[in-house]
Amino acid sequence: MTKYTTSMLPSSPKPLKAPLLALFLGLLLSCAVSVFAAxxxxxxxxLMKQGQLPQALEKVDAYVAGKPKDPQGRFLKGLILTEMGRSAEAMAVFGKLTEDFPELPEPYNNLAVLHAQQKQYEKARTALEMAIRTHPGYATAYENLGDVYAKLAGQAYEKALQLEASNKGARSKLSMIRELTGNPASAAIKPGGASRPAGEPVKTVTAEARKGGAPSPAGDEAEVRRALEDWAGAWSRKEVKAYLDFYAPDFQTPDGLSRQAWEADRAQRIGKPDKLLIELDDVNVIVEGDRATVRFRQRYSSPTAKGSVGKTLIFMKSRGKWLIQQENTA
Known part of the structure; x- marks a missing residue:
C-alpha cells in the first residue's frame, strides 16, 4: 500500500525520536509523538498514546492559549486533529503555521499529506514543493512528492483509457503505476522516508543568521541537525559526491585506510543499484564551540538487508560548514 510520511518539528536537549506518522486513504492514522521540553x-x-484524544486536545488548546506564538504546541494540535479525523481543522492549523513560520518545512509536508488523503494531488504537490524549497535536503518531502507524482500519472493514464479504451500503452503504464503504489484497485497511499528529528521546542533560523550573522548556540545545533539529515538524505538517494562532501579533509578513516581508498570503497558500496533507505532515531546533539557530538540510532533497509546500529559522529565547523571528522559505530 502506498503511504505518505508526516513529520514532526525539529529540536533537542533530550534524546530525539524521528516518529513515523503514517496516513492511509482509508482514514487509518497512527502516530508517535516525541517528548517535548515544555x-x-x-x-x-x-494522552495521545492512550487514545484519549479529546483530553489531549483540551490540554494542548490550553497550552496554545498561553503560548499562541509557540509553533510546537500548534503543530501538535494539528496532529491531534488529524488523528481525530478532523482534517479540515488540521489543515487550517498547518496552513496557518506555513504562514507564520514559512521557514519550517514540516507543516507544508503534513498539509500535503492531508491534501493527498482527499485526493487533492495538485495541492499536495504544491505544498511539497514549498517544503523542498524551504529545505532542499528534506528527504521525506522528496519521497512524498514522488508518490504524489505517481498518483497524478495514474490519473492521467486512467483519463487516457476513458478516452481511448484500446490504448495498450496507457493500460500498460497504468498497470505499472498500480504495481508501484501497491494497490491494484484504488492505488492508496504509503509511508515515505525518514521524518525529520523532533524533540524540545523548535528553534528557527532567522533571516539575519542565514545572511551570515553570528549564529547562536541554538542556531549551531539546528545547523548540525540539518547537516546530519542532509548527510542521511544524500546516502539514501545514492548521491555519492554529495555524501562524501559531508566528510572533513582531516576525517579519520577506519582501519588505517587512505582517504582515497576509503572514498573508493564507500562509492562502490553506495553506488550499488539496490534501493536504499537510511533513517535516524534518538538523535542527541551536544555543541561545544566549533565541535559537535551527535549520537543516534541508524536504521537502514534495502532489498537484501535490514538492520540498525548505534552511531556517534563528531562534526567540526570549518568555514561556516559542519563537516564530519569522526564516525564511530557501536
Missing amino acids: DDLPEVQR
Whole structure:
C-alpha cells in the first residue's frame, strides 16, 4: 500500500525520536509523538498514546492559549486533529503555521499529506514543493512528492483509457503505476522516508543568521541537525559526491585506510543499484564551540538487508560548514 510520511518539528536537549506518522486513504492514522521540553506537552503525548484524544486536545488548546506564538504546541494540535479525523481543522492549523513560520518545512509536508488523503494531488504537490524549497535536503518531502507524482500519472493514464479504451500503452503504464503504489484497485497511499528529528521546542533560523550573522548556540545545533539529515538524505538517494562532501579533509578513516581508498570503497558500496533507505532515531546533539557530538540510532533497509546500529559522529565547523571528522559505530 502506498503511504505518505508526516513529520514532526525539529529540536533537542533530550534524546530525539524521528516518529513515523503514517496516513492511509482509508482514514487509518497512527502516530508517535516525541517528548517535548515544555512541561505540558509530555502530558499531551501521554494522552495521545492512550487514545484519549479529546483530553489531549483540551490540554494542548490550553497550552496554545498561553503560548499562541509557540509553533510546537500548534503543530501538535494539528496532529491531534488529524488523528481525530478532523482534517479540515488540521489543515487550517498547518496552513496557518506555513504562514507564520514559512521557514519550517514540516507543516507544508503534513498539509500535503492531508491534501493527498482527499485526493487533492495538485495541492499536495504544491505544498511539497514549498517544503523542498524551504529545505532542499528534506528527504521525506522528496519521497512524498514522488508518490504524489505517481498518483497524478495514474490519473492521467486512467483519463487516457476513458478516452481511448484500446490504448495498450496507457493500460500498460497504468498497470505499472498500480504495481508501484501497491494497490491494484484504488492505488492508496504509503509511508515515505525518514521524518525529520523532533524533540524540545523548535528553534528557527532567522533571516539575519542565514545572511551570515553570528549564529547562536541554538542556531549551531539546528545547523548540525540539518547537516546530519542532509548527510542521511544524500546516502539514501545514492548521491555519492554529495555524501562524501559531508566528510572533513582531516576525517579519520577506519582501519588505517587512505582517504582515497576509503572514498573508493564507500562509492562502490553506495553506488550499488539496490534501493536504499537510511533513517535516524534518538538523535542527541551536544555543541561545544566549533565541535559537535551527535549520537543516534541508524536504521537502514534495502532489498537484501535490514538492520540498525548505534552511531556517534563528531562534526567540526570549518568555514561556516559542519563537516564530519569522526564516525564511530557501536
